[in-house]
Amino acid sequence: MTDVCMQLAGLARKHGVPGLELEEEWSRTQEVTATEDGSLGCSSSELAQRYVRTAGDHVGYARSEDASEPLEDLAARAVAEAGAVDLSDPAGMLARPRVGEAGAGRNPELEEADVAAMTAMARRCVGRLTDVAGEHSTIECMVRHYACARRVSNSEGLSRLAEHAHYMVRMTYIAFGKGEQHWVQCRSFAPSLDDVDVTELVGRTKLAGEASLDGGTVETGDYPVVISRDVMNQVLVGMWSVFGAEKVATGQSFLAGKLGSRVASPALGLAETAEPAFGGPGCLGIDCEGVVHGASSIVEKGTFVRPVSNLEWAVKMGLPSSTANANRRDSLGRIVPNDVFTAPGNLYVVPGTEDLDGLVAKAGDGVYLTDISDIYHSFSFASGGVSTPCRGVRIRNGKLAEPISAVAWSDSLQSLFANVVACGNAVAWFDMEDLGALWCGSPDVLVSSMHLAAAEL
Amino acid sequence: MAFSSSIMDSTSWVDPALEALSLPLGRGADFSELYFEDNVQTRLSHDGSQISASSVTHMHGAGLYLMSGTETRYGYTNGTDAASLRRLAEGLGSMVPWRVEAPVSTVQPVTEITYEPANPILRNPDEVPTADKKAMLDQAIAIAHAYSPKVVDAHADYQDRMQDVAVLNSEGTFSRERRVVTTLRFFVTVSDGVKSSGNWTNYSFAAGFEALDSEEALRQIVEPTVQTALDGLVAKPIKAGYMPVVVDSGTFIHEDCGHPLESTHLKGGVFAGLVGQQVASPLVTVCDGGVIPGYVGTNAMSDEGVPSATNVLIEDGVLRNYMIDRLGSRQLGMPQTAAGRRQDYRFAPVARMTNTYVRRGTTPTEDIIPSVDYGLYVREVGGGNVDPVTGKFNFLASSGNIIEHGELTDPISNVNMSGRSIDALKRVAAVGDRYFRDTGALCGADSGLIYVTAFMPRILIDGMQVG
Numbered sequence: 033m034t035d036v037c038m039q040l041a042g043l044a045r046k047h048g049v050p051g052l053e054l055e056e057e058w059s060r061t062q063e064v065t066a067t068e069d070g071s072l073g074c075s076s077s078e079l080a081q082r083y084v085r086t087a088g089d090h091v092g093y094a095r096s097e098d099a100s101e102p103l104e105d106l107a108a109r110a111v112a113e114a115g116a117v118d119l120s121d122p123a124g125m126l127a128r129p130r131v132g133e134a135g136a137g138r139n140p141e142l143e144e145a146d147v148a149a150m151t152a153m154a155r156r157c158v159g160r161l162t163d164v165a166g167e168h169s170t171i172e173c174m175v176r177h178y179a180c181a182r183r184v185s186n187s188e189g190l191s192r193l194a195e196h197a198h199y200m201v202r203m204t205y206i207a208f209g210k211g212e213q214h215w216v217q218c219r220s221f222a223p224s225l226d227d228v229d230v231t232e233l234v235g236r237t238k239l240a241g242e243a244s245l246d247g248g249t250v251e252t253g254d255y256p257v258v259i260s261r262d263v264m265n266q267v268l269v270g271m272w273s274v275f276g277a278e279k280v281a282t283g284q285s286f287l288a289g290k291l292g293s294r295v296a297s298p299a300l301g302l303a304e305t306a307e308p309a310f311g312g313p314g315c316l317g318i319d320c321e322g323v324v325h326g327a328s329s330i331v332e333k334g335t336f337v338r339p340v341s342n343l344e345w346a347v348k349m350g351l352p353s354s355t356a357n358a359n360r361r362d363s364l365g366r367i368v369p370n371d372v373f374t375a376p377g378n379l380y381v382v383p384g385t386e387d388l389d390g391l392v393a394k395a396g397d398g399v400y401l402t403d404i405s406d407i408y409h410s411f412s413f414a415s416g417g418v419s420t421p422c423r424g425v426r427i428r429n430g431k432l433a434e435p436i437s438a439v440a441w442s443d444s445l446q447s448l449f450a451n452v453v454a455c456g457n458a459v460a461w462f463d464m465e466d467l468g469a470l471w472c473g474s475p476d477v478l479v480s481s482m483h484l485a486a487a488e489l
Numbered sequence: 490m491a492f493s494s495s496i497m498d499s500t501s502w503v504d505p506a507l508e509a510l511s512l513p514l515g516r517g518a519d520f521s522e523l524y525f526e527d528n529v530q531t532r533l534s535h536d537g538s539q540i541s542a543s544s545v546t547h548m549h550g551a552g553l554y555l556m557s558g559t560e561t562r563y564g565y566t567n568g569t570d571a572a573s574l575r576r577l578a579e580g581l582g583s584m585v586p587w588r589v590e591a592p593v594s595t596v597q598p599v600t601e602i603t604y605e606p607a608n609p610i611l612r613n614p615d616e617v618p619t620a621d622k623k624a625m626l627d628q629a630i631a632i633a634h635a636y637s638p639k640v641v642d643a644h645a646d647y648q649d650r651m652q653d654v655a656v657l658n659s660e661g662t663f664s665r666e667r668r669v670v671t672t673l674r675f676f677v678t679v680s681d682g683v684k685s686s687g688n689w690t691n692y693s694f695a696a697g698f699e700a701l702d703s704e705e706a707l708r709q710i711v712e713p714t715v716q717t718a719l720d721g722l723v724a725k726p727i728k729a730g731y732m733p734v735v736v737d738s739g740t741f742i743h744e745d746c747g748h749p750l751e752s753t754h755l756k757g758g759v760f761a762g763l764v765g766q767q768v769a770s771p772l773v774t775v776c777d778g779g780v781i782p783g784y785v786g787t788n789a790m791s792d793e794g795v796p797s798a799t800n801v802l803i804e805d806g807v808l809r810n811y812m813i814d815r816l817g818s819r820q821l822g823m824p825q826t827a828a829g830r831r832q833d834y835r836f837a838p839v840a841r842m843t844n845t846y847v848r849r850g851t852t853p854t855e856d857i858i859p860s861v862d863y864g865l866y867v868r869e870v871g872g873g874n875v876d877p878v879t880g881k882f883n884f885l886a887s888s889g890n891i892i893e894h895g896e897l898t899d900p901i902s903n904v905n906m907s908g909r910s911i912d913a914l915k916r917v918a919a920v921g922d923r924y925f926r927d928t929g930a931l932c933g934a935d936s937g938l939i940y941v942t943a944f945m946p947r948i949l950i951d952g953m954q955v956g
Binding site: 064070071072074075076077078079081091094095096097098099101109110114147151214282283286405412413419421440485 | 527573
C-alpha cells in the first residue's frame with residue numbers, strides 16, 4: 033500500500049466512513065498560433081487539482097485547486113458533503129472492480145513542448161494555404177502541446193498513475209463573401225509533430241473552407257448524402273449522450289429499452305478506443321475512477337450492444353463492467369469543474385474501406401455535407417429529431433460539383449443511423465474544447481437518404 | 490463553513506503579483522493584468538427520488554493578460570505563490586516574439602478599491618443547512634409530478650457559488666469584489682405512452698438561497714418547464730414561410746443584436762461604423778448594464794476592474810454605443826464600458842453582455858397577438874446562434890403557439906427562426922408595455938460560460954423566416 037493509500041485509510045477510519053478515494057490531476061497546455069499576416073500568438077497554462085470522494089452508504093465529493101489545502105481538510109469536506117446524500121452507494125464505490133491492469137502511461141515522457149517546432153509547424157501549415165487565402169478568406173493555424181498526469185488512489189490500496197502528452201494542430205479557415213462570413217476548423221492529433229500529416233490536414237481544411245460560402249440550395253427532398261468526418265464528429269458531440277447509460281436508463285434517450293436491439297444499419301459501428309495517437313481522455317490510460325482504458329463496442333453492425341458508462345451507471349444497469357468513461361469536464365477541458373460523470377473518452381465511428389472519392393461516386397446524385405451550424409440545439413434526445421442549417425457541396429454524376437449553403441437538415445437520428453450505407457477509411461479526431469471531455473472521431477459516412485430542405489434568407 | 494479567501498482577507502499576495510506584472514513590461518508588453526480568483530461552489534444533485542450526489546469545489550488561481558498595442562497573450566496557473574507567478578510571467582512574455590515590442594515601462598502605483606456586494610444577499614448559501622437545500626429539491630420534484638402524471642423523469646441540480654475576484658493591473662487598478670450566484674437546473678421528460686418529449690431550464694439568481702426558498706418561487710420555475718415538455722407531445726408543425734412573429738423571450742435580443750454589438754466581434758461586422766445611424770425601428774431602445782440588483786448579470790465591476798454602468802446601445806432605433814472591453818477600446822479608440830467578462834481565471838476577458846434588455850414601449854401587451862392574422866408566437870427561445878460579424882441568426886423556438894386570426898392555437902415545439910440582425914430590428918412593429926420575467930442563464934462564448942440576463946417586453950416583428 034502506498035503512503036497516500038495508507039493516509040486515506042487512516043482518514044476514512046477517523047471520519048467513520050468505509051473508504052476514501054483521491055484523484056490527482058495535473059495538466060499543462062502551451063499553444064502557438066500563426067496567421068497568414070505573419071503574426072504569432074501564444075498562451076500557456078498549468079493546472080493542478082485534487083478530488084476526494086467518500087465510499088460507503090453516502091457519496092460526497094470535494095475538489096480543490098489550492099495546493100496548500102491539506103488532504104485532511106479536503107477529506108473532511110468530502111465527508112461533510114456525504115452527509116447530504118440519501119443514496120446508498122449504488123455501486124459500492126471502492127469495491128467496484130477496476131477492469132484491467134494498473135494503468136501505465138501510454139506516452140510517459142511528458143517532455144516540455146518544443147515551442148520552436150510548434151511555431152515552425154504553425155507557419156508551415158498557414159503557408160500551405162496562403163495561395164487560397166486572400167480578400168475572401170483568412171487562414172490561421174494553432175499548434176497545441178498538452179501534457180497531463182492522473183493518479184487515482186484509495187483507502188483499499190488502489191494506486192494507478194497514467195501520463196499522456198500529445199500535439200494538436202488546428203487549422204481555421206474563415207471565408208467571406210456576399211455579406212456572409214463562415215469559418216471551418218479541422219484538426220489533427222499526434223504524439224509528435226513528425227506524425228502530423230500536414231498534406232491531409234491542409235487538403236481537408238481547404239475543401240471544407242472553399243465549400244462553405246456562396247453556395248446555392250437544393251430542392252427540398254431526400255438525397256444520398258456523404259457526411260464529412262468533421263461534420264460527423266460534430267454530430268457525435270451533439271448527440272453522443274443518447275448512447276450514454278444515464279439517458280438510456282432514465283428514458284431520456286430514444287434508445288431507452290433498445291439495448292441488444294438493431295438501432296442502425298449493419299454498416300454502422302460505434303466504439304471507444306484507447307489508441308494513444310488520438311489525444312482524448314481515452315488515451316490517458318485510466319479514467320477518473322481508475323478504470324483502465326480499453327476498446328469497447330457501443331454499436332456493433334447496427335446493434336446497440338452496450339451504453340457508454342462509468343462504474344456507477346454500469347452497476348445501476350447491471351452491466352458487466354464500465355466502459356472506462358468516467359470523466360470530469362475538467363479533464364482535458366476548461367469548463368466548470370464537475371463531479372465524475374459519463375462522457376466519451378475517444379468515441380468513434382468505426383471506419384470502413386472506401387475513400388472519400390469512392391463514397392462520393394457511390395452517392396451519384398446527392399450532397400457532400402461539410403458543415404452544420406448548431407450542434408447545441410439541433411438534436412432532441414428523447415425523440416431523435418434533428419433540425420439544423422447546413423452547408424456542403426452538390427454531388428453530380430458521382431463527382432463533387434457546386435457549393436450549397438442555404439440548406440437545412442431536417443430529419444431524425446433514427447433515420448440517419450438506419451440509412452448508413454458505408455463508412456470511409458480515414459478517421460479524423462475532434463475535441464469539443466468548450467465542452468471539455470467530449471472527444472470523438474469519425475470517417476466520412478455515406479447515407480442513402482437524408483431529408484434536406486431548401487432554406488431562403 | 491463560512492467562505493473566506495485570501496483575496497478578500499489579506500493583501501500578502503499583492504507584492505508578488507506586482508513583481509509578476511512588471512516582468513513582461515520589460516519584454517515587449519505595454520500592459521499587464523493579473524486576475525485572481527478564489528471561489529467555492531457547492532452542488533446537490535437530485536435524481537428524481539433522492540439526493541444522488543453532493544460536492545464542494547474550491548477554485549483558486551490567477552490569469553495573466555498581456556498586451557502590446559492590440560496584440561494579446563493569456564496564460565494562467567493555480568499556483569499563486571511568487572515563484573509560480575514569476576514562471577508564468579517570464580514564460581508568457583517571451584514564448585514567441587511580439588510583433589511590435591513596446592518600450593520598457595513600469596507598473597503604476599496601485600489604488601485599492603474593495604466593492605460592497607452589488608446584490609442583496611439575504612440567506613448566504615454557505616450558511617444554509619444542507620437539509621434546507623435537500624428539501625427545496627424534493628419540493629421541486631414533487632411539484633413536477635403533481636403538475637402532470639405524464640412526467641416520467643424529473644431531476645434537478647442545485648448549485649451555489651461564492652466567488653472572490655481581484656483585478657490588479659499595470660495601470661494602477663487594484664479592485665476586489667465578492668459575488669454570489671444561486672442556480673437551479675431542472676430537467677424533465679414526459680411521455681404519453683407513445684411519444685416522449687423533454688425539456689430543461691436553468692434559473693440563476695444573483696441572490697442567496699432566498700431566491701428558491703418558497704413554493705411559489707419553485708412553481709414559477711418547474712411548471713413552465715414541464716408545460717413546455719408537455720407541449721412537445723402535442724405540438725403541430727407550423728407552415729414554413731415568412732410571417733409575423735411575436736416574441737416574449739429576451740434571448741431574442743441577446744442573440745439578435747447583443748453578440749453583434751460586442752466589440753470582440755465588431756471588425757468587419759454588421760454594426761461596425763454605424764454609430765449614429767438608424768439600425769432598428771424607432772420603437773426599439775436596447776441597453777446593457779450590470780447594475781440591476783438581483784439580476785445575475787449584475788456585478789460591482791467588470792472582470793477588468795471597470796465599475797459597472799448602464800450602457801445605452803440603441804436609442805429609439807439609433808446605434809449609440811458598443812459593449813467594449815480593454816482590447817476593444819484600443820482597437821476602436823473608444824472608452825471601455827465595463828464589458829470585459831470571463832468564466833473564471835482560466836479565460837482572458839472579452840467584451841460580453843451583462844443584463845441586456847429592450848426598454849418598455851407603449852403598446853398594450855394584450856393587444857399585440859390579436860393584431861396578427863397568421864404567425865408565430867414565441868414564449869421561450871430554447872437557444873440559438875448568431876454570426877456576430879454578418880448578423881445572420883438562427884433561433885429555436887422551444888415553446889409557443891401558432892397564431893391564427895389573432896388567437897393562439899396549436900402549440901409548437903422546436904421551430905427554427907432565421908434572419909439577420911438589423912433586418913429583424915427594423916421590422917419591430919410593436920413593443921409592449923410590460924416586461925416578461927427573465928430566468929438568468931449561462932451564455933457561452935470566447936471567454937467561457939458567464940451569467941447573463943436578457944429580458945424585454947412583448948414585441949411584434951412583422952416578418953421573419955420560420956421553419
